[in-house]
Amino acid sequence: MDYSQYLRNDKLPYIWCAGCGDRIVLKAILRAIHDLGLEKDEIAMVAGIGCSGRTAGYVDFNTLHTTHGRAITFATGLKMARPDMTVIVVSGDGDATAIGGNHLIHAARRNIDITVLVYNNHIYGMTGGQVSPTTPMGDFATTAPYGNLENTFDISGLTIAAGASFVARSAVADIKYLSNLIGQAISKKGFSLVEVMTPCYIAYGRMNEKGSAAQMILDQREEAVDVEEAKSMSPEDLQDRIVVGVLADRELPEYIATYDRVISQAQQR
Amino acid sequence: MKARTFMMQGNQAVAEGAIDAGCRFFAGYPITPSSEIAEYLSGRLPEVGGRFMQMEDEIAAMGAVIGASLGGMKSMTATSGPGFSLKQENIGFASMTEVPVVIVNVMRGGPSTGLPTMPSQADVMQARWGTHGDHPIIVLAPGGVREAYDLTVQAFNMSEEYRVPVILLLDEIVGHVHEKVTLPAPDELVIIDRKKPTVPPEEYLPYVADETLVPPMANFGEGYRYHVTGLVHDETGFPTNVTEEIEAQLMRLNTKLDRYEDEIIQFEETLTEDAKIGVVAYGSTARSARSALLRARDEDISAGMIRLQTIWPFPTDRIREFARQVSHIVVPELNLGQIAHEVEHAARGEAEVVRINRISGEPIHPDEILAAIKEYW
Ligand SMILES: Cc1ncc(C[n+]2csc(CCOP(=O)(O)OP(=O)(O)O)c2C)c(N)n1
Numbered sequence: 001m002d003y004s005q006y007l008r009n010d011k012l013p014y015i016w017c018a019g020c021g022d023r024i025v026l027k028a029i030l031r032a033i034h035d036l037g038l039e040k041d042e043i044a045m046v047a048g049i050g051c052s053g054r055t056a057g058y059v060d061f062n063t064l065h066t067t068h069g070r071a072i073t074f075a076t077g078l079k080m081a082r083p084d085m086t087v088i089v090v091s092g093d094g095d096a097t098a099i100g101g102n103h104l105i106h107a108a109r110r111n112i113d114i115t116v117l118v119y120n121n122h123i124y125g126m127t128g129g130q131v132s133p134t135t136p137m138g139d140f141a142t143t144a145p146y147g148n149l150e151n152t153f154d155i156s157g158l159t160i161a162a163g164a165s166f167v168a169r170s171a172v173a174d175i176k177y178l179s180n181l182i183g184q185a186i187s188k189k190g191f192s193l194v195e196v197m198t199p200c201y202i203a204y205g206r207m208n209e210k211g212s213a214a215q216m217i218l219d220q221r222e223e224a225v226d227v228e229e230a231k232s233m234s235p236e237d238l239q240d241r242i243v244v245g246v247l248a249d250r251e252l253p254e255y256i257a258t259y260d261r262v263i264s265q266a267q268q269r
Numbered sequence: 270m271k272a273r274t275f276m277m278q279g280n281q282a283v284a285e286g287a288i289d290a291g292c293r294f295f296a297g298y299p300i301t302p303s304s305e306i307a308e309y310l311s312g313r314l315p316e317v318g319g320r321f322m323q324m325e326d327e328i329a330a331m332g333a334v335i336g337a338s339l340g341g342m343k344s345m346t347a348t349s350g351p352g353f354s355l356k357q358e359n360i361g362f363a364s365m366t367e368v369p370v371v372i373v374n375v376m377r378g379g380p381s382t383g384l385p386t387m388p389s390q391a392d393v394m395q396a397r398w399g400t401h402g403d404h405p406i407i408v409l410a411p412g413g414v415r416e417a418y419d420l421t422v423q424a425f426n427m428s429e430e431y432r433v434p435v436i437l438l439l440d441e442i443v444g445h446v447h448e449k450v451t452l453p454a455p456d457e458l459v460i461i462d463r464k465k466p467t468v469p470p471e472e473y474l475p476y477v478a479d480e481t482l483v484p485p486m487a488n489f490g491e492g493y494r495y496h497v498t499g500l501v502h503d504e505t506g507f508p509t510n511v512t513e514e515i516e517a518q519l520m521r522l523n524t525k526l527d528r529y530e531d532e533i534i535q536f537e538e539t540l541t542e543d544a545k546i547g548v549v550a551y552g553s554t555a556r557s558a559r560s561a562l563l564r565a566r567d568e569d570i571s572a573g574m575i576r577l578q579t580i581w582p583f584p585t586d587r588i589r590e591f592a593r594q595v596s597h598i599v600v601p602e603l604n605l606g607q608i609a610h611e612v613e614h615a616a617r618g619e620a621e622v623v624r625i626n627r628i629s630g631e632p633i634h635p636d637e638i639l640a641a642i643k644e645y646w
Contacts, residue, residue: 008496011507041492046336057496057507062489064339065498066332067362073324073332080294080320080333081340082490103332106325259320266315 006030006040008060015054019213021198024172025119026055028196029088031175032183043086046075048095050126051200052119055090069100072107075114083256086186089116093134094124097153101133108162108191112255115185116193118155121200129203140207156195160248165190167248171197173221177244184246190254197242270454277450279417279443280305280347283373284313286421287345289455291462292371293319294344296333298326298352301385302441303375306347327352331359334370338363339497341488343425347373350383353392353399360434361400362499365522367476367484369428369463371421373437375444378603378628387630388441390552393607396436397581403519405526407435407533408581410551414448420578426461427533431526432483438580440603442553442632466493475506476518482525526582535578536587540566544573546642547595547620549588549612551577554601554633561638570646580608585615592616597645601625601633621645 007030016022033043040061047056049068056063062085066074071089079087096104096118107114123141124130131141131148134155138147156167166188168181178196185192199205199216210216220242227245230238277285284306287295295314297307311321319342324330327348334344348356353374363370376392378384392399396408407427411417417439424435466473466485475495478484487493500508501515509515526533539559541547546565550558555576565572575591577584592598592612598620600609609624616622623641627633 040494041490044489057498060494062494063496064336064489065496065500067358067499070328070332070359073329074336074339076322076324076329077294077296077333077336077338077344078340078489079336080322081337081342081344085340085490102325103329106329259315263315263318263320266312267318269316 001031001034003027003030006033006060007058011058014058016051017202019201020051021121021172021200021217022051022055022119024175025117025178025196025198026058028175028179028182029055029117030059031179032186035179035183036186038086042084043088044078046071046078046087046089048089048091048100050092050095050124052090052092053095069095069098070103071095072100072103072114072116076107076112079112079114079256087114088186089114091116091118092125093118093120093122093155094132097133097155097158105158105162108159108164108193110255111163111165111191111252113189114191117182118193118195119198120155120195121198121204123200123204125200125203129207156193156247159193163252164193164248165250165252165254166192166246168246169195169197169242170244171220171224171242172199173217173224181246188249190252270456272451272454274449274451276447277414278305278445278447279411279414279439280375280445281309282414282418282450283347283421283437283439284309285452286418287371287425288313288317289458290343290422290425291460292343292345292425293317294334294337294342295346296322296324296330296337296344297346297348298324298330300349300352302377302444303347303349303373306373327355328359331356331372335359335363335368338368338370339489341491343369343429345371345373347375349375349385350377350379350392351381353395357399361402361404363434364400364404364406365499366497367432367486367522369432370434371424371428371437372434373439375439375441377441378630384630386441388553388603388632389628389630390440390554390603391607391628392438393580393604396438403523405433405523406581407431407433407526407579408438409435409578410438410580411443411578412552412555412576413443414446415450416578417443418450418452422458426459429463430461430483431529432463432486433526438552440552470494474504476502477504478521482521482528530582533579534582534584536584537576537578539574539576541573541575541591543571544595545571546646547591547598548572548574548638548642549577549598549600549608550574550602551580551608554603557633557635558601558638560635561642564635564639565642570642572642577608583611583615588612588615589617589619592619595620597621597623599623599625599638599641599645601638603627603633
């Protein structure tokens with residue numbers, strides 16, 4: 001496929017560092033959109049603040065680069081005004097689960113038909129490597145010089161518990177697999193989220209002796225275990241593994257559709 | 270359609286004004302003394318095909334109304350002090366990206382949780398400067414129920430025409446007082462909609478303005494694919510670090526309202542023609558001031574009042590003129606002198622400014638204003 005048809009080619013090169021997984025996520029998103037046959041005019045990409053959020057600048061859709069943590073709220077309003085549009089949020093682990101954590105769980109609870117892609121790189125990339133809610137305990141960050149003292153969020157688990165229709169996780173190593181999951185998420189009516197494990201070599205890998213950027217991608221492929229296979233594994237065996245695949249896919253009432261019924265009811269009164 | 274007569278409170282008048290102005294999306298978070306606006310619109314919006322959302326907090330509500338407005342729906346949120354504080358970052362986003370939105374703040378005393386159920390006018394400065402950075406904003410302050418309706422309609426019109434967030438500042442008395450009002454037939458209202466681009470999508474530059482300084486705005490999903498960001502951007506909408514481009518965009522942004530001040534700035538004058546002592550007031554405090562003024566006239570004291578309906582931009586020129594005419598300007602307000610300071614600045618020593626301030630949650634009684642008028646007569 002020709003990726004450039006979906007890109008604002010005059011905005012290249014990317015601001016992302018060499019070896020950054022975010023480039024791969026972008027490719028996977030475009031492939032999913034291409035496979036679904038969506039029109040560019042129908043798509044809105046709403047971005048938070050961070051390296052992840054910069055995705056929106058490169059794609060030739062209706063793009064909205066919001067405030068840190070708040071992308072989901074803007075996306076919610078936009079979807080309410082334009083239910084016919086495909087609304088995709090791109091967000092980082094800090095953006096989606098620290099400053100924006102409340103919006104994430106409430107949008108999932110409402111089950112509004114938007115798709116959120118969380119680029120989980122275990123660190124605050126854009127601001128230079130501060131600790132995030134997904135930095136593994138004990139790992140180093142510029143604000144965790146003694147190692148991270150805090151527990152991590154399971155972003156997918158959190159979103160499932162909050163009531164989303166569809167939740168999946170993938171690493172960037174297998175782009176076809178990732179793009180297939182993103183496509184499923186976009187197609188699903190209701191709130192959908194894909195947690196993408198994407199390595200940040202510069203701000204996280206180097207500080208934690210994770211090897212080269214390529215090594216980090218390969219390691220994630222090794223650590224990945226399919227959700228079906230994981231079911232028969234013990235919690236100990238699952239330590240340091242990344243459970244990938246469709247983690248939740250369920251039929252639940254979708255918010256806009258429910259609201260449309262309220263409108264017809266109110267107008268009949 | 271016909272004019273309609275009701276008994277209603279200011280908060281409901283705001284909600285009705287919003288509907289009649291074409292508002293079809295409201296997002297909010299409950300907070301006294303503003304909650305009636307949300308409650309009312311939760312029932313009313315679906316009747317006209319609109320949508321209402323109670324969000325998880327005020328930050329979310331502010332984000333949602335901006336998103337909906339970009340999608341082409343006129344949008345509003347309502348709150349009070351603590352929630353107004355939470356909205357500030359995204360109010361700045363609307364200012365920077367020039368997305369029309371209306372924000373209602375039914376004031377309470379602060380700081381912090383403050384005085385939830387008592388009247389206050391303490392957010393005058395926060396309404397102007399609450400978000401960081403130099404930015405354009407319009408702030409309107411109704412003095413009664415019918416005016417709450419009218420200024421809400423105007424708030425939408427101004428936000429659409431100038432692509433700027435407009436803040437409606439009510440105090441608790443204006444929000445909760447019930448008055449008999451006759452509202453115009455909706456089809457008699459002048460309704461302004463945002464100017465849309467006339468060029469084909471490939472020629473659209475979202476932040477290029479003609480001599481109006483207000484760029485045409487494409488809604489998302491209408492074929493004009495463009496980028497909106499809170500970062501300083503160039504004419505194409507993309508972030509820039511080029512100082513000339515930064516300067517050009519930020520100066521246009523910060524001066525675009527200047528040429529419209531005559532249309533934006535509104536005030537009502539009572540017996541100012543021959544006044545020798547002046548009053549400047551707004552909101553419910555102006556009701557006390559008016560009563561004091563009329564009683565002063567009964568005692569042959571030539572007092573006159575300028576009642577502000579637009580607070581920001583501030584009517585500096587008119588107040589300056591007034592200061593040349595009168596010896597003193599009495600400024601009663603339910604804060605520690607937020608507008609008095611501005612009046613002093615405008616008067617530049619031409620008249621002495623007499624402050625009457627209260628932050629204890631009690632309104633200012635006409636007797637107190639009358640006493641001040643008499644003292645300086
Ligand atoms: C309100 C606010 N607080 C802080 C910042 C600074 N800031 C920008 S990006 C960022 C963290 C980004 O980390 P993450 O969300 O994990 O995304 P990444 O850059 O790693 O993709 C922070 C703290 C900001 N822009 N706004």
